[in-house]
Structures are given as C-alpha cells and as structure tokens.
Amino acid sequence: MNACADGNGWSRWPAPAKLNLFLHITGRRADGYHLLQTVFQLLDWGDELGLRVRADGAITCAEPIAGVADDTNLALRAARLLQRESGTALGAEVAIDKRIPLGGGLGGGSSDAATALVALNELWNCGFDTDRLAALGLELGADVPVFVHGHSAWAEGIGEELTPLDLPQRWYVVVDPGVCVSTAALFSDPDLTRNAARMTIPRFISGAGTQNAFEAVARDRYPRIARALDWLGRHGAARLSGSGGCVFVPVAMRAAGEKLVEECPDDLRAWLARGVTRSPLAARVTLWREQHAVG
Secondary structure, three states: OOOOEOOOOEEEEEEEEEEEEEEEEEEEOOOOOEEEEEEEEEEEEEEEEEEEEEOOOOEEEOOOEOOEOHHHOHHHHHHHHHHHHHOOOOEEEEEEEOOOOOOOOOOHHHHHHHHHHHHHHHHOOOOOOHHHHHHHHHOOOOOHHHHHHOEOEEEEOOOOEEEEOOOOOOEEEEEEOOOOOOHHHHHOOOOOOOOOOOOOHHHHHHOOOOOEOOHHHHHHHOHHHHHHHHHHHOOOOOEEOOOOOOEEEEEOOHHHHHHHHHOOOOOOEEEEEEEEOEOHHHHHHHHHHHHOOOO
C-alpha cells in the first residue's frame, strides 16, 4: 500500500490551514467587494480529505460535518464544479477530518475546496493545469486560489492576485477562542477601517504597518477574541488571522512554542504549527504522480 491510498480505494489528501500575517482593506470595488492586501502564510497543519472515486457519478459526503450543510460544504461544491467543467462521468465519496475551526479565519472551507479540486483532478484524470483549477476555485471563494497554487503568497485585489513569497521558516502558536466569526458582519461594521494606505512587499518585509483591519472590530464584538489576544499578546506580537476568530503569535523555537501551548488557559485551545513556503498539498500531488506514473 502506498502513502497516498489504502486498500479500500480511499486516498488521503492534506488541506492545510493558513494565517494572514497582515490584512489591510484599501478600498472597495464598484460591485461592493472590498480591496485587500494580505500575506498568506501556509501551515503544515490543517484538515485532511479522504476521497474515493465512484463509478456512478454521485458526489456524496461520507459523514456529515457539524455546523456544515451539504449544500454549503465547499469541498462538495468544488467536486461538483470540477465534474461539470471536466465532463467526467465519475463521482466521488468525500470524507473530511475537520481540524480547522469553523469561522476561525484559517481558511478551512477554502482549503477543503482547493484540495477537492486538486486531488480529484488527479483521481479523475481531468488534466486541468493549476491556473485553470485556481480559476474554478475563485468561483467558490477568494481564498481558494492560494491553496490551489500551494505556495505562501502576497495577495491583492479581493485576495486572488497572488505573488509567491518565500517567507522565513517560523513556528506559530495558534489559539482558538471558541467563537465562529461572521465575516459578513465584520465587513459591514461601520467602525471597520476601509481606506488603509497601500502596503508594498519591501515595506512588509521590513515590518512596517502590518496590522489586521478586522482586529479592532473583532475585539469589540467578541470578548473571547479580546481575551485570546490579550493572553497571547503577553508572549509576543499577537495577531488576528483573517476575519477571526483564531489568533496567533510567531515563536523563535519549537520548544518555546510547545511550552506556550502547555501554558494555554483552560478556556482557550492552542496548538503549534509550522509555517511552510510550499503547501503539503503540493507535495502530496508530486508524490501521487510519482507513484502513478505510466511506464
């Protein structure tokens, strides 16, 4: 049995989480979408998708996910979109080992969608290239393309204009305060700063002005996020990821991160993850292709 599949026809594929190392809102398009600047730091930790090809064309979820209806499950929607666009007669059974908190700002649903697109492209032999898969992903959400491309990146536009970045290899302590944040509610908050000065990559690298536009309103709306930021902020420059609710801090060494996780208050949940330049999903695709090369 190889590393990517078991004897029952299932193959397993990582759906890594991300952190937003900063997030500025610089304006709004005519269609109402906000213009962003951010840096996506991919992690070596996240969800895992199990996929099994079906010959009958059906796309089903092996087990329901608490809080996620099938019609809003982005992995299933991604599978159906790829099936329609590719014209394949094949289907798939999808099982999601859900580790990324819902509404946590870590990109869980978007990453699940990207993994479904990338993995089923291999399993169904669709032959789509990465750019085409990313374009399909954008139909599902602005964060999906970065997970499809599988590289930490600078992002602009609504988050889909990507420039790959080779970020310093760091460990991060991530804290979940246990709240599911409504991104729409934060975007509509009258106190949200929507006219931040534009950032550049050199300024980001120098550490200048890198905040999260959602942090102040998330603090006001969610006391548990404020609690997590205050506790974690005693150990470094704590930041909100995305629109929250998870927060994070970089640590100099793995041992320091493990110690901080152990000290996490009982009313919060913490774990340690490593920032990576290349996604675990991209590595899995390479391994899959090596193991299934013809000839």
